Amino acid sequence: MITLNTVYNLKMREEVNIVNVLAYTALSLVVIYILMGNFFLIFSRTTWVWGLLLMGVVVYAIIKVNHKLIYDIFPSSLKVIPNRQTDRTLEEFIIMAIPRLYYYTIIALFLVAAHRLSAALINMFKTTREKLEVDIARLEAEKRAQEMELRALGGHFNPHFQYNELNGIEDELLALMGEQGKPLGRRIQSLADILKYNAENVLENRAIVVIEKELGLLDLYLNARDNGRTDLKQPVLQIIGESAGEKIVAMTLIYLAENAYTHGRFDTEPLTIIIDFKDDYFSVCFRNQIGRKNTNQSASGGGLAVVRRRLELAFDDRYALDTRVDGDFFEVTLTIHQML
The missing domain is CATH 3.30.565.10 (Histidine kinase-like ATPase, C-terminal domain)
Known part of the structure; x- marks a missing residue:
């Protein structure tokens, strides 16, 4: 904006020098940023009332300060205002400033809209990325859970199968050894009962039990x-x-x-x-x-x-x-x- 304003004024107006143009351009940017700040207040859900109330004060302050700078401060400090320029009253300056103020308002609204749009896009991309990260983490967790389930199922041994097989071994042992096999058969039966008890606790997710059950198993x-x-x-x-x-x-x-x-x-x-x-x-x-x-x-x-x-x-x-x-x-x- 500074470059465009500088080139335009230097080409179209011979009496205007570079210092003068830069001073006016900087003043224009300040006005635009002030208007942007006010519009940010207006477009906010929590401060829009304050933005509307301040709009009139902001516009009047812009015109008043600009009139003071252009006709009182710049001519004496920068020494760049031509001597033939006529001072204007505040009322005349207001009428002259209305078109420029409208122009600055359009620019400020455009910049605010661009800022809000870019912020919305950034938030949308951020939300999308976070959602993708959550989905990826969920899929990885599900994959790990499935792998653990597969390993658990692969190592699963039906407790009833263990119990029945050990009982079968006990019967065959007693048939082969008679009375001599009873002590070993009793131990096999004890092992079968313990395996069944433990497997049922695991399958029922029963980590804590009353001690009477443990005492009965210990006695066995x-x-x-x-x-x-x-x-x-x-x-x-x-x-x-x-x-x-x-x-x-x-x-x-x-x-x-x-x-x-x-x-x-x-x-x-x-x-x-x-x-x-x-x-x-x-x-x-x-x-x-x-x-x-x-x-x-x-x-x-x-x-x-x-x-x-x-x-x-x-x-x-x-x-x-x-x-x-x-x-x-x-x-x-x-x-x-x-x-x-």
């Missing part, structure tokens, strides 16, 4: 484990108090018992389990003699780490799982505080 496991072997001490289960629907993570007692059997020895000392029920918590202590190959039963931390993580997810800070070595014995103590 202990009675079947090493059943009929006279060279091993039978486990001792002691329950202090009575359960009142206390909650525990499913399979916790079985995993702790299995950990003890895996790393302990029971030819001289039995596995001792003490369950103590209090008013607002209960504790479970597993104590076994450390096996010859496990002089420090902390080597079994892998299985206990899984138990600890499952308890942490279910009970947060309402549980404690402690281990200690007491001479030749290893102890695991679990305490779970119940919600009152």
Whole structure:
């Protein structure tokens, strides 16, 4: 705009010099930007009333200030106004300025419209991009979920199939071995029941169960484990108090018992389990003699780490799982505080 205005005036009006043209052009730009600011107020949903109220004040201020600049300040400061130019009164200047003000208003409206249109386009592109990013993330999540489902289905083993097959193996074992196969058959039956119980909990999304179910399963496991072997001490289960629907993570007692059997020895000392029920918590202590190959039963931390993580997810800070070595014995103590 400055370039066009400068070239036009220098070509068409011989008495006008470059300084004069630049001064008037800068003044025109200031007027246009002031009008743009007012139109932004008018076209805003929250400030349009203020914009309308200010319009008359803005127009009058523009005309008044321009009249002062052109006829009082510019001639004395820039020294570029020809001496033959006649001063005009404010009323005469208003009549003369109306066409230019209309011209400046059109330019200001055009620039405001262009700005709002470009802002709308930018917002539209931004919204479209964000929507595409959300859609892409959703599709990727769905793809990952499908892949996980496929892997889960690929590794799925029907619990009823396991249960029936193990029962079939038990029947064949008893048919082949008779009375001698009963202890092993009982252990196979115990394994089938445990697998079925765990699978049903997983399928029903039942991570926490009442402890009575776990106690029944633990009793089944202990009675079947090493059943009929006279060279091993039978486990001792002691329950202090009575359960009142206390909650525990499913399979916790079985995993702790299995950990003890895996790393302990029971030819001289039995596995001792003490369950103590209090008013607002209960504790479970597993104590076994450390096996010859496990002089420090902390080597079994892998299985206990899984138990600890499952308890942490279910009970947060309402549980404690402690281990200690007491001479030749290893102890695991679990305490779970119940919600009152």
